[in-house]
Amino acid sequence: MKNLKKIIVILGPTASxxxxxxxxxxxxxxxxxxxxxxxxxxxxMNIGTGKVTKKEMQGVPHYLLDxxxxxxxxxxxxxxxxxxxxxxxxxxxxxxxxxxxxxxxYIQVVVDGISIPNVKPDLTLRKKLEKKTVPELYKILxxxxxxxxxxxxxxxxxxxxxxxxxxxxxxxxxPPIQPENPGFSSLYLGVKRDTKTLQKLIxxxxxxxxxxxxxxxxxxxxxxxxxxxRLEEFGLEYRYVTRYIRGKLxxxxxxxxxxxxIEHYAKRQMTWFKKDKRIKWIKDKKGAITAIDKYLNK
RNA sequence: GCCGUGGUAGCUCAGGUAGCAGAGCGCUUCUCUGAAAAAGAAGAGGUGGUCGGCGCACAUCCGACCCACGGCA
Numbered sequence: 001m002k003n004l005k006k007i008i009v010i011l012g013p014t015a016s017x018x019x020x021x022x023x024x025x026x027x028x029x030x031x032x033x034x035x036x037x038x039x040x041x042x043x044x045m046n047i048g049t050g051k052v053t054k055k056e057m058q059g060v061p062h063y064l065l066d067x068x069x070x071x072x073x074x075x076x077x078x079x080x081x082x083x084x085x086x087x088x089x090x091x092x093x094x095x096x097x098x099x100x101x102x103x104x105x106y107i108q109v110v111v112d113g114i115s116i117p118n119v120k121p122d123l124t125l126r127k128k129l130e131k132k133t134v135p136e137l138y139k140i141l142x143x144x145x146x147x148x149x150x151x152x153x154x155x156x157x158x159x160x161x162x163x164x165x166x167x168x169x170x171x172x173x174x175p176p177i178q179p180e181n182p183g184f185s186s187l188y189l190g191v192k193r194d195t196k197t198l199q200k201l202i203x204x205x206x207x208x209x210x211x212x213x214x215x216x217x218x219x220x221x222x223x224x225x226x227x228x229x230r231l232e233e234f235g236l237e238y239r240y241v242t243r244y245i246r247g248k249l250x251x252x253x254x255x256x257x258x259x260x261x262i263e264h265y266a267k268r269q270m271t272w273f274k275k276d277k278r279i280k281w282i283k284d285k286k287g288a289i290t291a292i293d294k295y296l297n298k
Numbered sequence: 299g300c301c302g303u304g305g306u307a308g309c310u311c312a313g314g315u316a317g318c319a320g321a322g323c324g325c326u327u328c329u330c331u332g333a334a335a336a337a338g339a340a341g342a343g344g345u346g347g348u349c350g351g352c353g354c355a356c357a358u359c360c361g362a363c364c365c366a367c368g369g370c371a
Contacts, residue, residue: 075333076333079332080332103335109332114331116331121332153329153339155338157338158336176331233336271327272329275328
């Protein structure tokens, strides 16, 4: 197994300190970092996403940051394509890829080689389907693809519409999930914090972001042509700061609601991560170093 | 002191001609096939301010008291 390619995954909820940790580890283990964050891919979204600064990178190359315009759609498939490319590139340099981030879905798709049905989003079709009620959508899907209808969340319009999109455009049922061999083995390290600590970290970070000009960042994104609707879509900071700028919330309410929202998000992330038994939860940098050391020299 | 209004879930409150106690938020748990910071689901929480009365039965009707808020003195 010595020649098998290896990748190190570092994941955890927001505000748990992944960025800091990963730069240190990458430096130590001759690594380069691929960000697995669904919002840090966008240009101009820096403070609100907690993107590493040039200085914080300490010379460690980072991939998958600023690869998309916030005016355009970006999704898992694009992420996978770019991440696979970055991984190759890092191997060619004889370095170790560190996949670091909090977007579980993105990580899963890269590391487990989940292949997503090759049917491009069709916005016109989606718009049309959106007019139907959720039970209607489910009924149609049940007819066209009973298998998928059987395991889908039948209350979730977004899922139903995508399933129908696949069926209608490809003229065949949604294929069952089949993980493919990604061509490398992975070590999963999770950064965990107890709830109280995480809440405090989130709070501190939120104040810091406001001081650093988060509101101005959102204003400038809007000035550069990103619609309010789009900004709301990004969620968390971008959603609530937008509401504040537009006068729908006062500053105090914004902070309060945003804090709660981020806490919820962190919890959702943990729900995702918890079920993955491959993750080795580490306490500190030392624990991470020991684990990586052992893994790389196996 | 008098008058009025209110006291129902952790919070904000619905309802109530007596018949198994509700919502939103929060909390807990969960789902995830091209939006994933998105989109969804489930669950746990109540001696209905206190005491007494009438009733087969009271959160609901009657009385007293306590507490909060507003007005008058």
